[in-house]
Amino acid sequence: MDEAERKERGFAARRSVLGDAHVDRAIANTTDFTAEFQDLITRYAWGEIWTRPGIDHTTRRLMVMSMMIALNREEEFIMHVRAAVTHGVARDTIKELILQAAIYCGVPAANSAFHAASRLFKEMDAAAGSI
Template identity: 55%
Template sequence: MRDDGRSNQQSYDEGMGVRREVLGATHVDRATASIDETTADYQDLITRYAWGEIWTRPGLDRRLRSVATITALIAHGHYDELAMHLRAAQRNGLSRAEISEVLLQSAIYCGVPAANSAFKVAQAVFAEAPPTD
């Protein structure tokens, strides 16, 4: 039980709801369909903590959480995750122009090579149809 009285199951359920809203049902369904004994605990962890504890906090809206997430992913070179979160950022209301500004800002604070890679990922994501679910 958390300090606020929510159970782990409540954190999981809220986290799954936010995860589906932010990443899209198709992505989450694909991720959960591949759960096995190797990944079950990990999927539970990210659903309860990343999505149920962090993304549900009231201190930042989803747009700002997307900006922070994009920047962190660029800084650490996690470009597969970046593509997923660029789609999520659009779903969270960031325009392509705003996302490009975040990538440009990252060139200064994360490095030009990192931003170069991030822009390539963004071009590929933007060439896709807009996120629908």
């Protein structure tokens, strides 16, 4: 696959996983300083890894959320929880993921993840109620 195809597949995967609004915001917020990074993650994280056939998107989502808990990357964790719920991952599945993380990543990491996910769910529920 050439770089143009990798980038095209990357944008398709990125939009599929995170949604058009998120990707459009990321593109709109790209600066000269961040352009090469955006290109890198689109081609490689999304075009090379997320498009591989060995693991389905739901499993990849759960893996990424687990890694974000372990690395204490709340912003990325929230982004992936939002995308997961939007694409049909049950909140109970996310709860189980966080409980599992409590054992392998530590209780403080899981506590932070529960707080972040709870805030996000409250925000999502409020937005759904206003429609």
